[in-house]
Amino acid sequence: MKKAIIMSQLNWIYIAFVGGIIILSALTVIGKMKKSSEYNLVSDIKIYLDNILKNIQLSNKAEMDIKLPDVDVIFECDSFSIKGQQSSGLPISDNIIFSPRILRDKMFGYSLYWNMPFETEFFSYVTSPGVKYYFIDEPYPKKLFFTFPDIDKDLINFTDSNDEIKRDSGEKNYMIRIITTSAPTINKEVSAIKIEVITDKETFPDSFGKVTFFEEESEASSFFMDKATLFGAIYSQDQERYECNLKKAMQKLNVMSNIKRDKITEFKSTFLYCPYDEAIGYLNEMIKATAPLKTDQDSLMKIYVTAKKIKKENLLLQRLSCPMIY
């Protein structure tokens, strides 16, 4: 009788032990599977997003609308990553992408070729439906509004701007950007870009000007040289990210100028009647101006002016039936 009780107790202990092991194993496997599927999802997103970004980059002027999985994609200047994931970000050093820091739900992509003055590099612009762009009804922002990609944008009066923005800020829009030429009102969700055109006002947005980034606690300035760079400033989260991309673009412009100069130096000995010296001089100026990767007004103005000179020389060569710079 006593032995039977002991046996029964031992059996229960045995069942509890084995059951425990089975439950523990199942929990471990489930945990591992969950972790692994999360990892797979993140790596899938990264790989496909990287390819999508490349496609956006190469589809000049095409507007793209891409659904994102239920994650926040964090964009830095040199990489992008998934919010909340510890794995390292995927580098995007070969792409020039202007974007807000966080992309959610969807990704609206757009791309423009940067001509300075020759086709230098694709600029990609990405944003999300949660980012709203308000163009204040003033001459420059209004002109910009009609050339801006068809994303969540509105043209509003400066006097109505506060009410409209208050109505739209909140859960739907996690970021609001005002594009204006006057002093903007900003807060935590609302940031602003103030545009001041310095030269070539009549050809705006293909002109040189100053952009001031207004954020809740900071204010920083930079410069734009054409429509592509101005769009870059509007799409960028802040001045730091904008200038980081601008430096990448300048690096490419430097290489491109070297190629163009070497190309026409070869022409010089064949086409003795063609005035290549001026063009070579301007391309050398461009190489010198872009090499230090400086983003101050003087350096960028130098690039802008030299690009105009190269453009003029190119037209002259065309008129003289000489092989052109670009």
Next chain:
Amino acid sequence: MIKNKKAQLEIMQSAFSLLIIFFIIAIAVIFFVVQMKSMNNQKLDQFLIISQIKKSKNIALLPEVQFTSENIAVSDHYDKAALMAFKEIIDNNQIYYRPLFQNVKLRLDEYDFKTGWKEQVIFDYSPKQFSDMKEFQIPVALTDPEEYRKSFGVIYLEVYS
């Protein structure tokens, strides 16, 4: 004596079923690990193919060598003079181009009606040791702005991984 034997049998039965359970769990774990490994390998292959395609796109649309008309790039059309200049420049700008192209070899085969095919290597970043190589062939039109001459060529892009 009989009771003792019965108890021994019960203990053996218990030990045996314990062994079977452990065995099943071990099989499940091994199956899971193998499955994960194969999935990861598949993913790695997929990633390699995508990155190889990305590189080929990068090179096929290089603004450095594309032929432009009125400053608009003509697709699948390369400027021979720019290509030659690029060949020189790329050696002096390895810091910029090496991370962009990584392990890639770019070769141009140009067809000349008089002399036939002429081969030239634009750059060669192929590694000494590699596990996989994919070759992409891109037929291109070539324009020599110096002689106003058009020709046909094939870009051979070897992507190593």
